[in-house]
Amino acid sequence: MSGIKEADVNAGNEQRQDTFIGESHPRDGREWDAQCARCGSSLDWHQCDVCGGEGITGLGELYEEDPLWYDMYDYKACHQCGGQASWPYCISSPDWCEAHPLRGREKTKSGTPEWFVIRREASRPKAADSVQKRNEKI
Ligand SMILES: [Zn+2]
Numbered sequence: 368m369s370g371i372k373e374a375d376v377n378a379g380n381e382q383r384q385d386t387f388i389g390e391s392h393p394r395d396g397r398e399w400d401a402q403c404a405r406c407g408s409s410l411d412w413h414q415c416d417v418c419g420g421e422g423i424t425g426l427g428e429l430y431e432e433d434p435l436w437y438d439m440y441d442y443k444a445c446h447q448c449g450g451q452a453s454w455p456y457c458i459s460s461p462d463w464c465e466a467h468p469l470r471g472r473e474k475t476k477s478g479t480p481e482w483f484v485i486r487r488e489a490s491r492p493k494a495a496d497s498v499q500k501r502n503e504k505i
């Protein structure tokens with residue numbers, strides 16, 4: 368299936384950004400990886416060990432705590448991670464990261480993900496590879 372072409376294709380005066388600072392990368396079919404926006408080190412992801420990366424309480428957990436108040440299928444945002452489930456952290460030591468910000472990133476928090484494209488497009492056949500059909504007239 369081919370994706371829907373967006374109107375921004377024709378915007379010739381605007382370059383598509385290949386880096387992006389934020390919690391998650393745009394879902395545009397390209398492959399993204401993240402580095403620490405403060406110091407440029409790699410990021411690793413810490414998964415909440417209370418909810419196991421789910422971001423919510425386990426099935427029946429609230430019901431066990433208080434069967435009168437909760438239903439079996441009730442859940443709340445995990446009290447430890449607040450529903451975030453997993454979060455990035457800079458693999459350099461916090462001290463090093465603090466001491467070595469990239470230019471202009473002195474106020475960026477350690478572990479802020481800066482996304483960059485590692486592959487521009489999802490695998491798609493090249494137009495040049497398509498076989499041209501010839502109408503043979505006799
Ligand atoms: Zn860092």
Ligand SMILES: [Zn+2]
Binds near residue numbers: 421452
């Ligand atoms: Zn959690």
